[in-house]
Amino acid sequence: MRALLHAFLVILxxxxxxxxxxxxKLGALHGISTADSTRMQLFIGFSLLLIINLFFVRYRLKRxxxxxxxxxxxxxxxxxxxxxxxxxxLDASIxxxxxxxxxxxxxxxxxxxxxxxxxxxxxxSASLVLIGSLFAVNIFDAQFAHLPLIGIVWGLLxxxxxxxxxxVSGQVATYVPPLRKSMVMALGGLISxxxxxxxxxxxxxxTNVQFWTHGLILGVFGAVxxxxxxxxxxxxxxxxxxxxxxxxxxxxxxIMSAIILSEHISSFQVIGIIIIMCAIVLANVPHLKRSKxxx
Numbered sequence: 001m002r003a004l005l006h007a008f009l010v011i012l013x014x015x016x017x018x019x020x021x022x023x024x025k026l027g028a029l030h031g032i033s034t035a036d037s038t039r040m041q042l043f044i045g046f047s048l049l050l051i052i053n054l055f056f057v058r059y060r061l062k063r064x065x066x067x068x069x070x071x072x073x074x075x076x077x078x079x080x081x082x083x084x085x086x087x088x089x090l091d092a093s094i095x096x097x098x099x100x101x102x103x104x105x106x107x108x109x110x111x112x113x114x115x116x117x118x119x120x121x122x123x124x125s126a127s128l129v130l131i132g133s134l135f136a137v138n139i140f141d142a143q144f145a146h147l148p149l150i151g152i153v154w155g156l157l158x159x160x161x162x163x164x165x166x167x168v169s170g171q172v173a174t175y176v177p178p179l180r181k182s183m184v185m186a187l188g189g190l191i192s193x194x195x196x197x198x199x200x201x202x203x204x205x206x207t208n209v210q211f212w213t214h215g216l217i218l219g220v221f222g223a224v225x226x227x228x229x230x231x232x233x234x235x236x237x238x239x240x241x242x243x244x245x246x247x248x249x250x251x252x253x254x255i256m257s258a259i260i261l262s263e264h265i266s267s268f269q270v271i272g273i274i275i276i277m278c279a280i281v282l283a284n285v286p287h288l289k290r291s292k293x294x295x
Contacts, residue, residue, distance in 0.1 A: 002236070003236065003237065006232070006233035006236040006237050007233070007237050007241070007245055007283075009229045009232055009233040010229065010230065010233045010234065010237055010242045010245040010246055011245050011246070011248045011280065012225070012229055012248075013225065013226040013229035013230050013233075013246060014226075014245065014246035014247060014248035014249040014252070015248050015249065015252045016221040016222070016225040016226045016229070017221075017222065017226050017246070017249045017252075018248065018249040018250065018251070018252025018253040018256065019217075019221045019222075019252060019253075019256055020041075020080075020218060020221060020222050021253050021257070022253065022256045022257040022260045022261055023214070023217055023218060023221075023256075023260070024037045024084075024218070025257075025261060026260055026261060027214045030210065030214075032211060032214055034084045035197045036211075036215075037214070037215075037218060038077075038080050038081060038084065038193055038197060039193055039194065039197055039199060040211075040212075040214070040215030040218055040219065041080065041215065041218035041219055041222040041223050042076075042077055042186060042189045042190035042193045042219075042222075042223050043190060043215070043219070044215045044216055044218070044219030044220075044223070045186050045189075045190075045218075045219035045220070045222060045223020045224045046183065046186040046187050046189075046190045046223065047219070048219060048220065048224050049179065049182055049183035049186050049223075049224055049228075050183055052179055052183075053179055053180055053183050056179065057177055057179050057180050059176065059177050059180050061176065061180065061184070065173050065176065066184060068172055068173060069172060069173055069176070069181055069184035069185055069188065070184055070185075070187060070188040070191075071188060072168040072169075072172045072173075072185050072188060073184065073185030073186060073187060073188025073189040073190075073191075073192075073227075074188050074189065074191075074192045075161040075162065075164040075165035075168065075189075076165050076185060076186070076188070076189035076223070076226075076227060077188070077189035077190065077191075077192035077193040077196070078157075078158075078161040078192060079158050079161040079162045079165060080193075080222070081192075081193065081196055081197075082154050082155070082157040082158035082161055083095060083099055083154075083155070083158040085154040086098065086099075086151050086152075086154035086155035086158060088151070088154075089148040089150055089151025089154070090147065090148070090151040090152070090155060094137075094139075094147065094151075094155070095151070095155050095158075096133070096137050096250065096253075097133055097134065097137055097139065097155075098152065098155025098156055098158065098159060099155060099158045099159050099162065100129070100130065100133040100159070100247070100250065101156060101159040102159040102160070102162045102163040102166070102243065103126045103129045103130060103243055103244060103247060104126055104130065105159055105160060105163040105243075106126075106163045106166055106167065106242075106243030106244075107122060107123070107126055107243065109163055109164075109167050110167075113167070113171075114171075119286070121282055121283060121285055121286060122241060122244065122283065124279075124282060125244045125279040125280070125282045125283040126243075126244055126279075128275055128276070128278060128279035128282065129244060129247045129275075129276055129279045131275055132247075132250075132271075132272045132273070132274075132275030132276035132278075132279060133247075133250055133272065133276070134272065135268045135269065135271045135272030135275060136250050136251065136254055136268075136269050136272025136273055136275075136276060137250075137254075137269070137272070138266050138268050138269050138272075140268060163243065165230075166230065166234065166242055166243050166246060169185075169227065169230035169231055169234045169242075170230070170234030170235050170237075170242060171235075174235040178228055178231040178232045179228065181227075181231045182224070182227040182228040182231050185227050185231075186223050186224070186227060189223065230242070230246075241283055244279060244280065244283040245280055245283060247276055247279070247280070248276070248280060250272075250273075250276060251272075251273040251276055251277065254269055254272075254273065255273070
């Protein structure tokens with residue numbers, strides 16, 4: 001049951017990430033730029049984690065560990081930056097497919113860095129996720145002619161950075177309390193974002209309630225919950241399986257886009273969501289067997 005609980009937490013982390021795209025798009029419709037959304041996501045997320053840590057966490061980090069975690073938070077900020085940059089050149093469906101290359105990248109990273117060969121279930125699940133993502137983004141209606149190379153590069157960089165984020169969540173300083181670890185990683189992400197998008201305007205001093213509500217939602221679901229849930233559960237479920245489970249992001253994005261933005265969901269997209277859900281269940285088969293054997 002412990003393994004299943006942690007698998008569920010990773011799925012929730014993926015779902016949290018899946019909420020971001022429709023919320024950012026909704027913000028853009030109300031005049032909130034993607035640069036402001038990105039900065040507010042990390043700024044508010046770090047601020048919330050800092051407050052929680054001040055009141056509830058008593059743990060002293062060594063300087064070397066702090067530096068490792070700070071750098072480990074950089075992929076958190078880079079993933080959002082890269083995927084938004086790719087959207088400047090590509091259709092959303094193409095950009096998301098490029099992002100979802102992190103699924104096989106995670107398997108390769110585990111094989112190279114930890115020398116752990118992926119199981120048959122993981123390979124099949126990763127393949128199903130990729131097939132499901134093609135259906136889920138309705139790739140059959142997308143236009144592939146004259147794709148700008150720069151857009152493809154940004155999309156693949158987003159995949160690399162997200163795979164790196166998942167990997168470091170399960171490998172770096174696993175002994176540090178998750179709340180403390182998440183706070184330092186969020187700080188690393190915030191620093192990287194402020195370097196990319198320096199707050200030369202005064203958007204962080206904005207007093208508009210809608211602006212800050214938008215930022216609060218992004219902060220909670222983009223910078224607090226995912227790193228916290230991944231820090232808790234990735235060391236337990238292993239990187240490759242966690243990579244597959246976090247693919248719950250894509251179905252969540254499509255479903256919430258339909259609810260929040262009234263976007264149409266095609267039959268192909270429904271098929272894609274079902275395929276991805278099947279992949280998640282298949283990835284959990286070994287845990288289900290072990291859990292049943294103990295009872």
